[in-house]
Amino acid sequence: MKILFSFLPKLEQQTALIESFPAIQFNFQKPLDVDALKTADVLVTYGEDLQASHIETATNLKWIMVASAGLEKMPLNEIAHRGIVVTNVRGIHKIPMAESILGHILSIKKSLSVIADNQRKGEWTNRIQSSELFGSTALLIGPGAIGGEVGRILQAFGVQTIGCNRSGKISDDMNEMISFEELKDVLPKADIVISILPSTEQTKGLLTYEHFQCMKRTAIFMNFGRGDVVKEDELLRALQEECISFAVLDVFEKEPLGAGHPFWAMKNVIVSPHVSSHSSQYVVRALEIFSNNLTKWLNGNIELDNLIDVKRGY
Amino acid sequence: MKILFSFLPKLEQQTALIESFPAIQFNFQKPLDVDALKTADVLVTYGEDLQASHIETATNLKWIMVASAGLEKMPLNEIAHRGIVVTNVRGIHKIPMAESILGHILSIKKSLSVIADNQRKGEWTNRIQSSELFGSTALLIGPGAIGGEVGRILQAFGVQTIGCNRSGKISDDMNEMISFEELKDVLPKADIVISILPSTEQTKGLLTYEHFQCMKRTAIFMNFGRGDVVKEDELLRALQEECISFAVLDVFEKEPLGAGHPFWAMKNVIVSPHVSSHSSQYVVRALEIFSNNLTKWLNGNIELDNLIDVKRGY
Numbered sequence: 322m323k324i325l326f327s328f329l330p331k332l333e334q335q336t337a338l339i340e341s342f343p344a345i346q347f348n349f350q351k352p353l354d355v356d357a358l359k360t361a362d363v364l365v366t367y368g369e370d371l372q373a374s375h376i377e378t379a380t381n382l383k384w385i386m387v388a389s390a391g392l393e394k395m396p397l398n399e400i401a402h403r404g405i406v407v408t409n410v411r412g413i414h415k416i417p418m419a420e421s422i423l424g425h426i427l428s429i430k431k432s433l434s435v436i437a438d439n440q441r442k443g444e445w446t447n448r449i450q451s452s453e454l455f456g457s458t459a460l461l462i463g464p465g466a467i468g469g470e471v472g473r474i475l476q477a478f479g480v481q482t483i484g485c486n487r488s489g490k491i492s493d494d495m496n497e498m499i500s501f502e503e504l505k506d507v508l509p510k511a512d513i514v515i516s517i518l519p520s521t522e523q524t525k526g527l528l529t530y531e532h533f534q535c536m537k538r539t540a541i542f543m544n545f546g547r548g549d550v551v552k553e554d555e556l557l558r559a560l561q562e563e564c565i566s567f568a569v570l571d572v573f574e575k576e577p578l579g580a581g582h583p584f585w586a587m588k589n590v591i592v593s594p595h596v597s598s599h600s601s602q603y604v605v606r607a608l609e610i611f612s613n614n615l616t617k618w619l620n621g622n623i624e625l626d627n628l629i630d631v632k633r634g635y
Numbered sequence: 636m637k638i639l640f641s642f643l644p645k646l647e648q649q650t651a652l653i654e655s656f657p658a659i660q661f662n663f664q665k666p667l668d669v670d671a672l673k674t675a676d677v678l679v680t681y682g683e684d685l686q687a688s689h690i691e692t693a694t695n696l697k698w699i700m701v702a703s704a705g706l707e708k709m710p711l712n713e714i715a716h717r718g719i720v721v722t723n724v725r726g727i728h729k730i731p732m733a734e735s736i737l738g739h740i741l742s743i744k745k746s747l748s749v750i751a752d753n754q755r756k757g758e759w760t761n762r763i764q765s766s767e768l769f770g771s772t773a774l775l776i777g778p779g780a781i782g783g784e785v786g787r788i789l790q791a792f793g794v795q796t797i798g799c800n801r802s803g804k805i806s807d808d809m810n811e812m813i814s815f816e817e818l819k820d821v822l823p824k825a826d827i828v829i830s831i832l833p834s835t836e837q838t839k840g841l842l843t844y845e846h847f848q849c850m851k852r853t854a855i856f857m858n859f860g861r862g863d864v865v866k867e868d869e870l871l872r873a874l875q876e877e878c879i880s881f882a883v884l885d886v887f888e889k890e891p892l893g894a895g896h897p898f899w900a901m902k903n904v905i906v907s908p909h910v911s912s913h914s915s916q917y918v919v920r921a922l923e924i925f926s927n928n929l930t931k932w933l934n935g936n937i938e939l940d941n942l943i944d945v946k947r948g949y
Contacts, residue, residue, distance in 0.1 A: 433742055440906045447908050449910045478788065594753070
């Protein structure tokens with residue numbers, strides 16, 4: 322059995338895999354070795370290097386392990402057609418992302434950037450606008466693993482959490498759940514609105530000017546899912562009109578964000594260059610998920626963790 | 636019965652008190668009305684305006700309600716001598732302070748100030764140093780109400796919490812407790828060291844250069860208690876020598892921090908001008924505590940909340 326990587330774990334991580342699975346022929350290459358893929362049984366990839374044409378010639382390929390959460394750059398139709406199993410590392414982002422999201426919220430609530438500005442000026446002033454997270458209400462749109470973790474921690478801060486997904490089915494760490502249809506009714510209640518939605522046919526352009534108009538003028542909007550879920554020019558307009566007080570954006574319609582984009586210079590926007598999921602523990606955790614699944618796979622257990630419904634795309 | 640305030644709650648808050656306690660003669664004055672104090676039974680004060688000489692002439696005074704946590708500016712000897720009951724608003728700071736402390740920690744861990752600098756320059760770069768709070772160890776020196784709240788939330792982030800106080804007696808929301816004597820043994824384990832100690836004879840100058848030398852070079856030190864607990868010139872030396880990676884200081888030996896002080900310009904110091912406890916909910920919560928205690932007092936119940944041991948000073 323041949324397993325091809327299209328990225329390079331650290332040498333000791335490679336060795337650990339080889340030692341744990343002696344029967345397997347590992348091939349660590351970067352970038353994707355298209356020739357080696359032709360005979361590989363399993364591909365481990367970040368999910369950005371795979372073309373439809375590669376799937377055609379990868380006649381042995383049975384399982385693609387994507388060491389990432391977003392699958393929008395994958396040739397999903399071709400993969401579905403061939404019946405190739407796909408798993409990802411859903412959940413791997415939840416710790417660093419929840420920490421990033423909470424960091425941004427608290428930094429805004431406690432005016433940490435104003436404190437930093439005053440320090441730069443050598444100015445001691447205790448006239449700092451400071452509001453509390455405690456007792457506020459957060460709306461989490463798309464509460465999967467990440468949203469659940471954010472919700473759990475927000476609850477520890479005394480925040481009421483409302484989750485919103487397609488079904489409205491109850492989810493962990495949410496005090497309340499609503500469906501997409503109820504979004505506009507609930508937006509006026511939320512002090513913080515966080516989108517953690519993936520990019521799918523259903524979510525593209527979901528959040529429009531009308532939605533921002535429904536929000537409190539004091540609301541903080543955060544996009545930590547995918548940029549194209551928000552109609553960016555409509556968000557820009559809402560911010561310029563001060564429909565909401567703040568936007569913290571980790572994702573954008575086009576990344577990197579263009580040099581001349583108004584967001585860069587806006588006082589009520591934080592441009593976070595898609596770094597909220599960064600973690601020194603990333604590959605460690607990805608390989609842990611992979612090793613567990615590989616053990617299952619070798620034992621003939623097809624109930625892998627983080628199995629993707631390839632047709633739905635998540 | 637006469638109750639004198641030496642600060643002015645909002646008019647509706649005054650009215651609410653008068654309506655709740657119709658038998659009582661309230662007198663709201665700012666600053667402290669020394670004449671009115673002579674006949675007052677109860678004084679409600681922020682605790683910074685009371686002189687020993689005032690106590691002498693306040694012959695009816697039986698209870699001082701301090702709407703603050705620190706009592707170091709109070710003439711405690713004279714108060715103790717007269718047997719006047721003192722209560723404070725211990726616990727009132729715990730929510731805003733825990734939020735401030737967590738905000739600073741996450742902001743450092745996620746390099747939010749670097750992200751802000753890059754935004755100012757219009758620079759998209761994902762080379763952001765980012766570390767995780769999850770899995771780290773925090774040492775909380777002086778875990779009372781505030782430390783307990785910080786500990787509880789840190790635990791929700793997956794942080795191991797070690798509390799340190801005089802007795803080493805077990806405290807809520809701490810995984811482990813140590814006494815002051817064990818401090819130097821435990822400091823090398825901590826990723827974050829937070830002092831929330833009050834200023835007392837026992838705590839003054841407690842933290843010295845030696846202590847900072849014991850810490851990890853990656854450690855973050857935070858002082859959110861009282862400035863004189865730390866020998867500031869020794870902390871300065873430790874920071875200059877990079878014994879630790881960061882200091883976040885909300886309190887200082889002398890406040891405001893002097894204009895020429897090196898802390899202002901240091902990259903590894905955050906100067907927070909004693910604002911971490913600020914909250915729009917402050918007076919609301921203080922009056923809540925006061926009203927509860929006043930009801931007890933009128934019912935002859937002397938077990939007031941937040942009763943101070945005047946001789947110990949906390």
